[in-house]
Amino acid sequence: xxxxxxxxxxxxxxxxxxxxxxxxxxxxxxxxxxxxxxxxxxxxxxxxxxxxxxxxxxxxxxxxxxxxxxxxxxxxxxxxxxxxxxxxxxxxxxxxxxxxxxxxxxxxxxxxxxxxxxxxxxxxxxxxxxxxxxxxxxxxxxxxxxxxxxxxxxxxxxxxxxxxxxxxxxxxxxxxxxxxxxxxxxxxxxxxxxxxxxxxxxxxxxxxxxxxxxxxxxxxxxxxxxxxxxxxxxxxxxxxxxxxxxxxxxxxxxxxxxxxxxxxxxxxxxxxxxxxxxxxxxxxxxxxxxxxxxxxxxxxxxxxxxxxxxxxxxxxxxxxxxxxxxxxxxxxxxxxxxxxxxxxxxxxxxxxxxxxxxxxxxxxxxxxxxxxxxxxxxxx
Amino acid sequence: xxxxxxxxxxxxxxxxxxxxxxxxxxxxxxxxxxxxxxxxxxxxxxxxxxxxxxxxxxxxxxxxxxxxxxxxxxxxxxxxxxxxxxxxxxxxxxxxxxxxxxxxxxxxxxxxxxxxxxxxxxxxxxxxxxxxxxxxxxxxxxxxxxxxxxxxxxxxxxxxxxxxxxxxxxxxxxxxxxxxxxxxxxxxxxxxxxxxxxxxxxxxxxxxxxxxxxxxxxxxxxxxxxxxxxxxxxxxxxxxxxxxxxxxxxxxxxxxxxxxxxxxxxxxxxxxxxxxxxxxxxxxxxxxxxxxxxxxxxxxxxxxxxxxxxxxxxxxxxxxxxxxxxxxxxxxxxxxxxxxxxxxxxxxxxxxxxxxxxxxxxxxxxxxxxxxxxxxxxxx
Numbered sequence: 001x002x003x004x005x006x007x008x009x010x011x012x013x014x015x016x017x018x019x020x021x022x023x024x025x026x027x028x029x030x031x032x033x034x035x036x037x038x039x040x041x042x043x044x045x046x047x048x049x050x051x052x053x054x055x056x057x058x059x060x061x062x063x064x065x066x067x068x069x070x071x072x073x074x075x076x077x078x079x080x081x082x083x084x085x086x087x088x089x090x091x092x093x094x095x096x097x098x099x100x101x102x103x104x105x106x107x108x109x110x111x112x113x114x115x116x117x118x119x120x121x122x123x124x125x126x127x128x129x130x131x132x133x134x135x136x137x138x139x140x141x142x143x144x145x146x147x148x149x150x151x152x153x154x155x156x157x158x159x160x161x162x163x164x165x166x167x168x169x170x171x172x173x174x175x176x177x178x179x180x181x182x183x184x185x186x187x188x189x190x191x192x193x194x195x196x197x198x199x200x201x202x203x204x205x206x207x208x209x210x211x212x213x214x215x216x217x218x219x220x221x222x223x224x225x226x227x228x229x230x231x232x233x234x235x236x237x238x239x240x241x242x243x244x245x246x247x248x249x250x251x252x253x254x255x256x257x258x259x260x261x262x263x264x265x266x267x268x269x270x271x272x273x274x275x276x277x278x279x280x281x282x283x284x285x286x287x288x289x290x291x292x293x294x295x296x297x298x299x300x301x302x303x304x305x306x307x308x309x310x311x312x313x314x315x316x317x318x319x320x321x322x323x324x325x326x327x328x329x330x331x332x333x334x335x336x337x338x339x340x341x342x343x344x345x346x347x348x349x350x351x352x353x354x355x356x357x358x359x360x361x362x363x364x365x366x367x368x369x370x371x372x373x374x375x376x377x378x379x380x
Numbered sequence: 381x382x383x384x385x386x387x388x389x390x391x392x393x394x395x396x397x398x399x400x401x402x403x404x405x406x407x408x409x410x411x412x413x414x415x416x417x418x419x420x421x422x423x424x425x426x427x428x429x430x431x432x433x434x435x436x437x438x439x440x441x442x443x444x445x446x447x448x449x450x451x452x453x454x455x456x457x458x459x460x461x462x463x464x465x466x467x468x469x470x471x472x473x474x475x476x477x478x479x480x481x482x483x484x485x486x487x488x489x490x491x492x493x494x495x496x497x498x499x500x501x502x503x504x505x506x507x508x509x510x511x512x513x514x515x516x517x518x519x520x521x522x523x524x525x526x527x528x529x530x531x532x533x534x535x536x537x538x539x540x541x542x543x544x545x546x547x548x549x550x551x552x553x554x555x556x557x558x559x560x561x562x563x564x565x566x567x568x569x570x571x572x573x574x575x576x577x578x579x580x581x582x583x584x585x586x587x588x589x590x591x592x593x594x595x596x597x598x599x600x601x602x603x604x605x606x607x608x609x610x611x612x613x614x615x616x617x618x619x620x621x622x623x624x625x626x627x628x629x630x631x632x633x634x635x636x637x638x639x640x641x642x643x644x645x646x647x648x649x650x651x652x653x654x655x656x657x658x659x660x661x662x663x664x665x666x667x668x669x670x671x672x673x674x675x676x677x678x679x680x681x682x683x684x685x686x687x688x689x690x691x692x693x694x695x696x697x698x699x700x701x702x703x704x705x706x707x708x709x710x711x712x713x714x715x716x717x718x719x720x721x722x723x724x725x726x727x728x729x730x731x732x733x734x735x736x737x738x739x740x741x742x743x744x745x746x747x748x749x750x751x752x753x754x755x756x757x758x759x760x
Contacts, residue, residue, distance in 0.1 A: 052684025053591040108491040109484035304432030
């Protein structure tokens, strides 16, 4: 919850799209609903469809049924189609609470109507719940569990890659040409078995991997780097894991070996720089320094970029990307107990892409690893 | 695109959370990015991380790199942390376009800053892209494919239920007590094999199913109704399927049989009422009539609701829930080629819950079925 002089939070969101809404009430609600704070208590207003479940299973102190408010709003404003804004207005009057803080992603339509209805809204400058940035031991454990699922995915992918046969330009697995899709399927099943959903898994080989957000498709080739990025969401907790490994089936070239070695060295340099009070921009600078020292150049061209052209890491929790950020464009002082990914990468069409990603919790000293999988990558 | 006198669209969203953004550019972008229309052309502004891929694979006519705009914004406003609003302001000046329509869920923080910067924004009253409500043949085919994945999930669940053995209060499958989790795993694997991700699958038995959004957990019991609701997202297209069947392993009671029969009869009554020009509220009324005629009462109590207390259906496409709605609270005239779910349900603790859901495309005559799975439900 925001501090004493900050107006209490007001949300209108579903918990699939809003990690804030899930953090606030600790219950899954698939359609947008109203939630707010008042004098340290948490209120939710939900439809009959959600009422019983939210009442039983959430962190909300007060759960109100939506329908009576909608009915009153219709009586009060017969001309307009009453919705969230009108209901919030009624609640504000009933609870004598007309000042709220809304998240940056609060819907503009509701914001605009509430302004017209006279509510005093402040848009949060940054996080609505700054507490989300630092993680409790239970939250760190939930993230560790997400990374355990990622690691199960790597194990499944590695097993198939190692067992595959090199047949000319193809890898052959159980008589089939091995593809990104086959590896993704094995990874996603491994995550499901462990209770997590891995959506948008990346298995990208060769030049495909040089677009860091390309998910990958089609045949995987021998002697090519394959980036495998797995960020599953654990069903029970809603928290994510997020890890990346880069594999190669066959024999690596010197150029491939050089970028893999550089990326791992850069990751170790970043890990060494991460501690409470450090600036994320400086951590990112350590990665850049390693690449520069080894002669791995970054270039932006009209058709795309090569080298290292994304951030070194991001916060991880109920969202895959959340504060803090560690990149070259913003200053972000790392707080004790925040959880970040550490994921340098290098991308050169013709050579391939390599990214290695782990997750750590920031402490006053060396960061605590929340992810574990080995760093062997060349499967001859 | 909006009509001639409507200002062109402006979006700031990622395509995971915003179906509008995916519809506009037809490319997956996992982090929020700026997109807008101008004189019938589509513009996107993306970071170096996305640039090459979006340029190659999207429907955008012009793809601009974000970084130079951020740099200019920093020079212009050295005091503030420049972000999306400042970049949009620069673009508006460069392209002589200061009026835009933004979606209802446009982020309030950007909306507020753009207002201060003097842009003339209109929040869409309803859909930003009204064309999303009606589906082209290709979109209908993509939804049919999603439902094919749902049906594969039912087949997997049915196979396991039929093969399970009744052992006292439990169902036993391959020596293990059969649980919601086991069925969900089999369903989700079946969807993955077919190229779709089924998140939040519902497999809820007995009284658990009386909360329609309860996903279900733990042992499934013999002689209890089990609601199975599968709404996978097809990876290749981004479109969803959404189907529900209710199964029972063992012998149904008269009360269970009565609600299953009523729900199917109500679904048929709704299907008969669906055609272009019909009001969704009237379609919903047909369902209510069937339940009323058969004596299935709906009640709202302080601890929750029983009977039929959700809408009859909703639009389906890039989002699982989108216009049109068919429920008892809003008038919504169904348009030709829109796609809706038809999903009446009855929920009575002690008896259990039943929901049957199919998907149709609205035509001038009888609706076109976009989903197919049989309606047998009692597996003795």
